[in-house]
Amino acid sequence: MIGQFIPGRSVVHRLDPRTKIIATALWILLLFLTHSIAGFVADTIFLVLITLSSRIPLLVVLRSTKPIIPIVLFTSFFNILYTSGDVIWSAWIFQITKQGIEISAFLSLRILLMVMGSSILTFTTSLTDITSGIESLLSPLERVGVRITDFAMMVTLAIRFIPTLSEEVQKIKDAQRARGASFGSKKITQKIKEVFPILVPLIYSSFRRAFDLTNAIECRCYNQKIKRTKLNPLKYQKRDLFCGIIIVLFFSIIIIIQK
């Protein structure tokens, strides 16, 4: 399975992808509006509740922040040492200030919660559904000339051809090896030369495939000027309305308690 989707039957999994995409966007907005300890505690509680109801293991969600740990630590380090304010500790040219610690903590929390919230979306929604959801949400842009449908088609086709091209690479490699090519050489010039027997035929055959695909699509009467139907159209359910109300209420409460 391509992507990070974790199959399940929880209420979060069954929500319409558009609901989840909008909720994630609101979540990111909420984090930028949060600026107090009480606010961040409420945010964290909300995220934990969502995680529990999605039945994704908490550890998996926490692990999604791994790529940004270095940057969070690095940014915190600089903020702690270079923010002016009430000095708690100082030595040589360094000083730790209360304001620096506060800024670092809030910044780190904001980034970590943002990444974890975004991961919930990708864990509970398949790539196909996310693509459909984004296409649907952005469809108003069609009226100002942005080709959302075409872009969705590109992404869908690209995903479809990943396994095909993977096989192609393997076939090309085997064919070249049968002709005497050796892969895994130690010399650097040899390593450069190894790229060509694979890359040139791969690109060439891909463009031939694109050419054939274009003809096949046109023969099947695909036409951008005609409104398309969908095999699996997205439909809102009552639970989308219910969850949407909960989210709006909760976010409003968090904003209010910080005033």
Place this chain on the structure above:
Amino acid sequence: MKIRTITQVALMTAILIILGLIPGIPVGFIPVPIVLQNLGVMLAGALLGSKKGTLAVFSLLVLVALGCPFLPGGRGGIAVFIGPSGGYLLSYLLCPLIMGKSLKLFSSRKMLVDFAIIWIVGVVFINVCGAIGLTVLTGMPLLKALLSVLVFIPGDTIKSVAAVLVFEKLRANAAFRSSI
């Protein structure tokens, strides 16, 4: 948009993804392994031109943002855009745009000219953006960031040599030109 544009961009996006899934190639004296994905980014600009090449890279970045592990090492998700590689990812988007335009303007059947364009846009520009990204996202001083990205220059230069050779070989092929 023509259907041919859609299919070509889709296939190039798939190639970019495939190149990202190939493990890095360790080379003796270069401290970082050579990953092939930005070779794909260079080729996207050179072969498809600025518009289609940019669309191909944009599709890749959208998929990565949606959580697909399509970057070297299986990285994906929104986190990588605000990580140390953030500047590089943005430059991947700009690279085909600039390279496509430059090759159209200056390309004159001289391999050396093509190589200069691909090297400047595909290596120097991308690494400068990477350094700026490091500065913006982590607060690292720009000079130090520039020095730290020098470690990638040798590997990327090798890739730009490979890119120009692939580009010339495919451009010389009449059947390939007619399918673009």
